[in-house]
Amino acid sequence: xxxxxxxxxxxDEQDIxxxxxxIAFGRAxxxxxxxxDTYVVLNVPEVRTLKVDDxxxxxxTEISEHDIISIVEQSYLGKFKGVALLIFPSGAGRELxxxxxxxxxxxxxxxxxxxxxxxxxxxxxxxxxGACVGKVVELLDDEVSFSPPRIIIEDHPRNAIPCEIFEPxxxxxxxxxxxxxxxxxxxxxxxxxxxxESFQWLKKALNLFMEQYx
Amino acid sequence: xxxxxVFNMINVGLVIxxxxxxxxHWNRWMELHSGIQAENIIGSPIFKFFPNxxxxxFLRNCKSVFKFGNFSFFSQKLHHYLFPxxxxxxxxxxxxxxxxxxxxxxxxxESNVISxxxxxxxxxxxxxxxxxxxxxxxxxxxxTGVYNRRFLDTKIQEExxxxxxxxxxxxxxxxxxxxxxxxxxxxxxxxxxxVIKQIxxxxxxxxxxxxxxxxxxxxxxxxxxPEANLEAACNLAERLRQAIEEEEVNFDGQTLKITxxxxxxxxxxxxxxxxTLLQMADEALYxxxxxxxxxxxxx
Amino acid sequence: MINTILIVxxxxxxxxxxxxxxxxxxxxxxFEAGDGLAGLEKFxxxxxxxxxxxxxxxxxxxxxxxxxxxxxxxxxxxxxQTADVQRKTISNVMDAGAFTLLRKPLSPEAxxxxxxxIEGTGHKKG
Numbered sequence: 001x002x003x004x005x006x007x008x009x010x011x012d013e014q015d016i017x018x019x020x021x022x023i024a025f026g027r028a029x030x031x032x033x034x035x036x037d038t039y040v041v042l043n044v045p046e047v048r049t050l051k052v053d054d055x056x057x058x059x060x061t062e063i064s065e066h067d068i069i070s071i072v073e074q075s076y077l078g079k080f081k082g083v084a085l086l087i088f089p090s091g092a093g094r095e096l097x098x099x100x101x102x103x104x105x106x107x108x109x110x111x112x113x114x115x116x117x118x119x120x121x122x123x124x125x126x127x128x129x130g131a132c133v134g135k136v137v138e139l140l141d142d143e144v145s146f147s148p149p150r151i152i153i154e155d156h157p158r159n160a161i162p163c164e165i166f167e168p169x170x171x172x173x174x175x176x177x178x179x180x181x182x183x184x185x186x187x188x189x190x191x192x193x194x195x196x197e198s199f200q201w202l203k204k205a206l207n208l209f210m211e212q213y214x
Numbered sequence: 215x216x217x218x219x220v221f222n223m224i225n226v227g228l229v230i231x232x233x234x235x236x237x238x239h240w241n242r243w244m245e246l247h248s249g250i251q252a253e254n255i256i257g258s259p260i261f262k263f264f265p266n267x268x269x270x271x272f273l274r275n276c277k278s279v280f281k282f283g284n285f286s287f288f289s290q291k292l293h294h295y296l297f298p299x300x301x302x303x304x305x306x307x308x309x310x311x312x313x314x315x316x317x318x319x320x321x322x323x324e325s326n327v328i329s330x331x332x333x334x335x336x337x338x339x340x341x342x343x344x345x346x347x348x349x350x351x352x353x354x355x356x357x358t359g360v361y362n363r364r365f366l367d368t369k370i371q372e373e374x375x376x377x378x379x380x381x382x383x384x385x386x387x388x389x390x391x392x393x394x395x396x397x398x399x400x401x402x403x404x405x406x407x408x409v410i411k412q413i414x415x416x417x418x419x420x421x422x423x424x425x426x427x428x429x430x431x432x433x434x435x436x437x438x439x440p441e442a443n444l445e446a447a448c449n450l451a452e453r454l455r456q457a458i459e460e461e462e463v464n465f466d467g468q469t470l471k472i473t474x475x476x477x478x479x480x481x482x483x484x485x486x487x488x489x490t491l492l493q494m495a496d497e498a499l500y501x502x503x504x505x506x507x508x509x510x511x512x513x
Numbered sequence: 514m515i516n517t518i519l520i521v522x523x524x525x526x527x528x529x530x531x532x533x534x535x536x537x538x539x540x541x542x543x544f545e546a547g548d549g550l551a552g553l554e555k556f557x558x559x560x561x562x563x564x565x566x567x568x569x570x571x572x573x574x575x576x577x578x579x580x581x582x583x584x585x586x587x588x589x590x591x592x593x594q595t596a597d598v599q600r601k602t603i604s605n606v607m608d609a610g611a612f613t614l615l616r617k618p619l620s621p622e623a624x625x626x627x628x629x630x631i632e633g634t635g636h637k638k639g
Binding site: 028031034035036100115116119123126127129130131133134135138143145146148149 | 270271274275277278279281282283284285286287289291292317319322
């Protein structure tokens, strides 16, 4: 099935988006160092357009080296609209808890280790996603709201990728990167899946961004 | 004008802070629940009134919202509350403090720069109380009030991984009421229920606070004994056996004598997984039954 | 006076942005390269007065390319442009011999200011 031209990004637009993502993630990385006091390496994101139906397969291929993973999902809502997925290999929660474990904080007896680890994953994901999405929309002159993050799965990656969040047949712009906390052995995958609804706006915003240089 | 009314009428606590985390606005809901008037707190650092907020996590999230314009969420599950207020309704009587779900987000000035952050505080005490009840129900056996099998299975898994990491000993005792079918057939199911309840109560009264007792099947119970080696577990099983043997169950003017058989299993390095341990206890119980009931056998 | 400029960046858009940010009232001899290694080769060939260098590039990254360029000519004027403005990155780049570091995306004002600085300090080759 061929896809209508208005539903795809031209090579130029793709290139602008790529460059914008570089800038946004670079800035996010710099500011993250200040906010969480740790150097986070955010690799240059890779931008591509995929059919929603192909998403689960694409993501699970990307992360196939891991047996068990945790996925934190958070949606963002503005003209730029979609879902962010942060994928951590198992054990990352414990590492993060050590990193940010505000040890003198008393959570009470009814809070188990497992839920503390989950909470650390969600907190870090919330900040990481907020930083990256925040910087992208800042460059594109938009503002977004965020839903609370949630852990959607802790299982084998094969059957873990949600695609029911989007209309079947629709296209998603996927921005994929790998991040690392430099002083810790923590790394993971980061996907921004932009919905088809915001596609026309994204196209326009990309061209507007370039216009300031014409 | 109208916006200001909403700010004060809404059934949510609203606080607005500046970049140095000084209070700029404090709505009526916050006044009512904190007992602090807006005019007294506005212009002061939030930490002056709520020193509990001066912690790395809160600060980190404030910084993040100022820097990225994202939202931060303080869930009731982990934090219980940000502001230590008294519970509002009778529903919260089991909580010392109002349970809160809080959100923090950015506010921008005319030139679109984030100049302030807001905190929205929602009272979720009632929901938390319901949830707690549901969680309790979910791990309880309806008839006896002791734990149910699902809960015990998770506990055994937990103990098992604890053993793998820290090599702490633990034991299981499988208990089965002898000839229970006869009780049901002779005296009826109501009587059977009374027997089961009384045995459960008796066993529970003889366990340590750190032990777990669950109804594992119809007339079958299982005790999980953390930190207990095989000898301690067998001693306990023997005391339970004797106590139950001496016990009388009264039902409908009649007196019944009940006995229970016990199978004990001890966690050691050769045991591959939690299921194997349960199976060992089951097999020991089978031996106890085979060799005449009302006795203790160890795996 | 700056005459020959080499722009090293893997993104064509980014190279386009650099070109658009150069002062409109002046003429430059512009050369481009799409990765660090190609940039280094081009540098040896044309000996430019000024290099705009991106940091994250395939084949040879910007920091490596910068070091190689300085090896070839210790007076080379290299302006690094990057989105990553962490203190650690800045000090890495400055230690390697960059003239300065500009934050992406470039603006005509920032570029004009840098040109003024370079030409004002007499920091030029030969």
